[in-house]
Amino acid sequence: MPDGRPGYVTPVAVYLAWTSHPPVDLVGPWEEAREAAPGLLLIESSASLSAVYHAVKWCLPHEAALLVTPVGSTPKSRGLAAGSTTWLRDRTP
Numbered sequence: 001m002p003d004g005r006p007g008y009v010t011p012v013a014v015y016l017a018w019t020s021h022p023p024v025d026l027v028g029p030w031e032e033a034r035e036a037a038p039g040l041l042l043i044e045s046s047a048s049l050s051a052v053y054h055a056v057k058w059c060l061p062h063e064a065a066l067l068v069t070p071v072g073s074t075p076k077s078r079g080l081a082a083g084s085t086t087w088l089r090d091r092t093p
Contacts, residue, residue, distance in 0.1 A: 028055025
């Protein structure tokens with residue numbers, strides 16, 4: 001069972017984050033974060049939903065709206081930044 005100990009693989013998840021304001025200095029507990037559209041972020045991370053949410057929140061102005069959710073399967077999409085759909089397909093069932 002993966003639990004982060006040496007010799008175990010920590011599962012990596014894909015998260016979708018929507019923000020009403022662009023993040024400043026987007027740093028956090030993720031392997032990769034990319035902007036799929038204005039205000040729409042795709043995040044690959046082995047961290048929990050809570051950890052990813054709080055890291056994105058700390059990169060936003062106080063008044064910014066934020067929604068973060070895990071992506072369990074490849075969503076249907078259109079009009080995203082080049083490479084975003086392939087990026088999602090490579091990381092989701």
